[in-house]
Amino acid sequence: xxxxNKKLYFASISMIVLGLLSLVIGFMSDAHSTWTNxxxxxxxxxxxxxxxxxFVAIQYxxxxxxxxxxxxxxEAMMAFLPYxxxxxxxxxxxxxxxxxxxxxxxxPGIMDPNEPNYDKIIxxxxxxxxxPFFLIRSIVYVIIWIYCARKLRQLSIKGDLEGDIGERSFxxxxxxxxxxxxxxxxTSCMASWDWIMSIDTHWFSTLxxxxxxxxxxxxxxxxxxxxxxxxxKTGHLPDLNxxxxxxxxxxxxxxxxxxxxxWFSQFMLIWYANIPEEVTYFMxxxxxxxxxxxxxxxxxxxxxxxxxxxxxxxxxxxxxxxxIVSTIILIxxxxxSYLLFAPGTLFEHGHLGxxxxxxxxxxxxxxIQIVSRTLSKTSVVIKSHPYLDESKNLHT
Amino acid sequence: xxxxxxxxxxxxxxxxxxxVKKMKEKNLNVKEVYTPFPVHGLDKVLELKETRMAITxxxxxxxxxxxxxxxxxxxxxxxxxxxxxxxxxxxxxFTFFKNLPSFVPVLFELTVMFAGHLMAxxxxxxxxxxxxxxxxxxxxxxxxxxxxxxxxxxxxxEVEKFLKTTGAIEIKKKDDK
Numbered sequence: 214x215x216x217x218n219k220k221l222y223f224a225s226i227s228m229i230v231l232g233l234l235s236l237v238i239g240f241m242s243d244a245h246s247t248w249t250n251x252x253x254x255x256x257x258x259x260x261x262x263x264x265x266x267x268f269v270a271i272q273y274x275x276x277x278x279x280x281x282x283x284x285x286x287x288e289a290m291m292a293f294l295p296y297x298x299x300x301x302x303x304x305x306x307x308x309x310x311x312x313x314x315x316x317x318x319x320x321p322g323i324m325d326p327n328e329p330n331y332d333k334i335i336x337x338x339x340x341x342x343x344x345p346f347f348l349i350r351s352i353v354y355v356i357i358w359i360y361c362a363r364k365l366r367q368l369s370i371k372g373d374l375e376g377d378i379g380e381r382s383f384x385x386x387x388x389x390x391x392x393x394x395x396x397x398x399x400t401s402c403m404a405s406w407d408w409i410m411s412i413d414t415h416w417f418s419t420l421x422x423x424x425x426x427x428x429x430x431x432x433x434x435x436x437x438x439x440x441x442x443x444x445x446k447t448g449h450l451p452d453l454n455x456x457x458x459x460x461x462x463x464x465x466x467x468x469x470x471x472x473x474x475x476w477f478s479q480f481m482l483i484w485y486a487n488i489p490e491e492v493t494y495f496m497x498x499x500x501x502x503x504x505x506x507x508x509x510x511x512x513x514x515x516x517x518x519x520x521x522x523x524x525x526x527x528x529x530x531x532x533x534x535x536x537i538v539s540t541i542i543l544i545x546x547x548x549x550s551y552l553l554f555a556p557g558t559l560f561e562h563g564h565l566g567x568x569x570x571x572x573x574x575x576x577x578x579x580x581i582q583i584v585s586r587t588l589s590k591t592s593v594v595i596k597s598h599p600y601l602d603e604s605k606n607l608h609t
Numbered sequence: 610x611x612x613x614x615x616x617x618x619x620x621x622x623x624x625x626x627x628x629v630k631k632m633k634e635k636n637l638n639v640k641e642v643y644t645p646f647p648v649h650g651l652d653k654v655l656e657l658k659e660t661r662m663a664i665t666x667x668x669x670x671x672x673x674x675x676x677x678x679x680x681x682x683x684x685x686x687x688x689x690x691x692x693x694x695x696x697x698x699x700x701x702x703f704t705f706f707k708n709l710p711s712f713v714p715v716l717f718e719l720t721v722m723f724a725g726h727l728m729a730x731x732x733x734x735x736x737x738x739x740x741x742x743x744x745x746x747x748x749x750x751x752x753x754x755x756x757x758x759x760x761x762x763x764x765x766x767e768v769e770k771f772l773k774t775t776g777a778i779e780i781k782k783k784d785d786k
Contacts, residue, residue: 477710485700485711608649
């Protein structure tokens with residue numbers, strides 16, 4: 214049975230306290246930037262926990278065997294999804310109730326031709342971007358995601374109790390995963406339009422959903438790897454061998470490149486076409502001095518660091534290198550997710566400061582607490598699964 | 610010493626892998642294994658040296674990147690006395706760096722093309738494959754669904770007896786011509 218050691222337990226608790234403190238200070242001093250702060254940090258961890266569900270579902274649907282020995286790790290990460298989902302819904306409800314002003318298109322009167330702040334372009338988007346539909350969509354995404362995550366988790370635990378190879382629960386899980394993946398493919402795109410892209414209401418990008426998904430995949434795989442390495446070090450995953458770690462390293466390497474590919478495809482077409490309504494998005498990020506450094510910096514460390522450091526086979530099997538690169542990537546993507554939100558809500562006033570780091574630490578603390586609590590509920594080692602033997606004997 | 614060679618034919622890759630392991634344990638001299646597809650783990654059992662293809666791929670990629678940069682610099686930026694300056698979409702085309710985003714697809718494609726093609730050529734060179742080259746496999750069935758192990762032996766009877774226990778479906782001496 215996994216038990217969080219005392220040091221880490223108190224560290225995570227104090228991180229949560231720090232995060233709450235940052236939120237309180239933030240709301241008292243500058244409520245508007247604190248909403249953005251909460252939103253982008255929550256988005257980051259929503260992505261990690263949601264990708265864990267996607268990972269488990271893909272392993273089911275592909276009937277992939279290699280990942281079975283560390284299956285409990287993404288399953289534990291899934292447990293954070295309800296928390297991130299509820300905070301997300303809280304922000305959405307707050308936006309609809311006008312407690313915050315993150316979404317510009319929710320301002321009253323903006324779609325009314327008789328009002329002074331009437332915006333013709335935004336009014337044209339009313340069939341999709343209106344408060345009731347926005348609220349309903351958000352609730353539907355979050356509820357169905359959480360439902361599928363819980364279902365997959367239950368079936369996995371059931372499979373362990375089933376004995377033998379746990380075949381019946383496996384095929385049930387396969388069916389749930391199939392439906393979930395179809396639903397996710399559509400809703401991950403729509404969620405990224407609703408929650409992120411609609412901040413810059415005039416601007417749109419057709420590959421935004423995949424761009425967000427590639428980011429989720431990168432940070433998701435990174436977190437799975439870090440937790441798996443931690444559990445291996447504490448001796449809870451005796452069957453995890455270098456080949457599993459190598460495969461996870463490959464995924465981190467590959468998805469870092471996919472992310473860059475998406476980033477660049479979006480950037481280059483807009484840069485080349487140079488149409489005013491499109492370039493404003495990048496002008497805000499490149500020309501404004503408070504974002505331009507972060508913009509290039511996050512792009513470089515999210516691409517160049519994994520490309521160079523994880524290219525060779527030996528590096529993907531070296532735990533020290535993997536931990537260093539994973540940490541750098543997580544920080545890089547955290548900065549990048551800040552840049553998804555802040556320039557559209559805070560304009561020239563936004564800066565990545567201590568309060569943002571404080572809330573980030575708070576989320577890390579909460580994440581550690583939830584994940585470790587879920588890990589300690591069942592045995593970390595899978596007992597019966599159709600692909601358990603294959604996974605134990607993985608060698609590449 | 611051709612008459613010292615014996616061929617053992619197998620029809621399953623798992624059986625093949627296990628028998629090669631046993632042969633290595635018995636210190637038989639396994640000269641070569643012919644398979645219709647790459648058998649996972651066989652390279653480790655045969656104690657083959659790790660391939661250096663990855664290193665060549667990296668070098669070829671770098672060559673492609675440099676070639677692409679020089680090519681695009683010559684075509685789009687410098688030219689012969691700037692004889693044919695091109696204005697595409699009103700973009701600055703006098704500096705390489707400022708115009709870099711539009712060159713990235715070209716550089717990327719050339720990197721991939723150089724790495725891919727030169728790796729294929731290197732592979733052909735290392736395997737001595739060229740138009741008109743003769744096949745080296747002693748049995749054409751290894752290109753279909755059979756696996757063949759080439760073993761050097763001292764006592765045919767003894768080796769044959771051992772190979773039969775490993776699950777070989779066919780054992781024969783190399784004909785001396």
